Amino acid sequence: MVENYAKLGIYDNILQTIGKTPLVRLRKIERYFNLKNELYAKVEFFNPGGSIKDRIGKYMIEGAKREGKIVEGGVIVEPTSGNTGVGLALVAADEGYMTVFTMPDKMSTEKELLLKAMGAFVIRTPTAVAPGDPNSYYKVAEAVRNLIWKKGQAISREELKEIVEHVQWLVNEERLDELRAILEEEVEETPYAYIPNQYFNRYNPLAHYETTAREIWEQTGGEIDYLFAGIGTGGTITGIGRYLKERKKDVKIIGVDPVGSIYSLVKKGMSLEEALKKAHPYLVEGIGEDLLPETVDLSLVDDMVVVNDQEAFAMTRFLARKEGILAGGSSGAALYGAVKYLKEKGVEGKKVVVIFPDTGRNYLTKVFNDEWLIANGFEVDDEKVLEVLR
Structure with a gap:
């Protein structure tokens, strides 16, 4: 019906279309994994550049212009x-x-x-x-x-x-x-060359505090109980986490970290020096780090869940087939982490939001390519990999 379609708008430039992304209920995922929670995805590939990073791109350059750092x-x-x-x-x-x-x-x-x-x-x-x-x-x-x-x-x-x-x-x-x-x-x-440096730029978490978090709060009517997000620069989870916790103290912010990254180790109390010794390469893109950026505040993160490449890729592919949402590997990692955490902790009756940072169209030759997966030693039977969560 016509009223189900988004309101059409006219914009002066493409930057005005950044943000206001939808929150989508993942009912089929809920049923398949027998979750007793309302599970929602914040689908960020609706941004014009196909990812959540459009938000910080705009904020960082606007800030640099105001401060005379670029001309x-x-x-x-x-x-x-x-x-x-x-x-x-x-x-x-x-x-x-x-x-x-x-x-x-x-x-x-x-x-x-x-x-x-x-x-x-x-x-x-x-x-x-x-x-x-x-x-x-x-x-x-x-x-x-x-x-x-x-x-x-x-x-x-x-x-x-x-x-x-x-x-x-x-x-x-x-x-x-x-x-x-x-x-x-x-x-x-x-001012003829400028590195915004998303890892140390205060406008990174600020963009999510002022836009992404506000949208989630309004879309859930303030009834959000859990937020799951992968941690890359940490700007997303820090900005959203700070905003939500200012308004609802008992909201739980859960970080999702790939195996090989240092965040989960540091959160557990390991020194940065020791964590770096355990860091190693992984293939999921856009989350995890081998440094500790100024844009991340781990004190806002209540708990962490660790996901490996195989789990992330299997969930990413399954999500596309099950819900028709073609998202990237970091989205699959966040979703796998959310399902794993909710099941293991016995969480029920809660409203849960998972951040899906980008589109799967960036990974068609990798995550969605059986030949690439097999060549890199991954299982291509996604349901077999995900069976442990059921």
């Missing part, structure tokens, strides 16, 4: 697993900035091609290196920024292309001493 003709440089890059690329396309994104080589080809389609330059870096290594995606972003700063003025797209190609060559050839020299050289800061 017209400037270049936005950011280390990203892909989605934050898309959010920033949306803003850049609308407002006329150039963009460069550094991305670990484990990230999907779709994400790289999507960023390039939006006019961005992309530099691929090794995945299995420490954050402080000169060829990590964090440090490579700083190297690009420093080379632009060294110019002392706004640069052309052709000049930016030359810088990007040079830095990619240094990474590919493992010219670590030359990268280190670029990072250590003293250059004057200019």
Whole structure:
């Protein structure tokens, strides 16, 4: 019926369509796993860039403009697993900035091609290196920024292309001493290149405090009991958690962490130094970390649940078939963690919201590709993997 359709609107630009994403009841998931709770997904791929990161892309650049950190003709440089890059690329396309994104080589080809389609330059870096290594995606972003700063003025797209190609060559050839020299050289800061740095940017959690959390509160009529979210930069769970706890003290905020990440270990009381020794690569994208960003406040997280790659991928694929929701691997991880936690803790009669950060269209050649899964040692019989939850 007509009244079931969303109200149509007219907007002046694409950025005005960010946010106001739907909350969708997962009735089939509830029945299949015999959950005695109302289970809802906050479906963030309804954002124009296909992910929750559109929200922070907009907030971080608006904040930088107000603070004079970037000017017209400037270049936005950011280390990203892909989605934050898309959010920033949306803003850049609308407002006329150039963009460069550094991305670990484990990230999907779709994400790289999507960023390039939006006019961005992309530099691929090794995945299995420490954050402080000169060829990590964090440090490579700083190297690009420093080379632009060294110019002392706004640069052309052709000049930016030359810088990007040079830095990619240094990474590919493992010219670590030359990268280190670029990072250590003293250059004057200019507003012609800016790294928002989602891991240390206060506008990251603020975006979720002021938008995502408010939407969830209004959509549930304040009756939310549990929120489950994967933790990447931590901005999502921190911003939402802070807002919800200010309004309902007994709401439970549960973090979902992939095996190989440090968050669950640190939350349990392990020192950062010891946790880092146990960190190792994993394949689910966009959640987990091998550093502790300033954007995460683990004191707001009541409990953690750990999910491995196999569990995340099986639930992601099952979700698409069962509910018709094509979400990414971090969504599957969050959903698996939610079902596991609710069942193991015997939680019943509660209203539960799970954050689905992005679209599965970014992972068609990986998570939704049997050949890729088998080549990486994963089971492709999803129901077999999920049987343990029933």
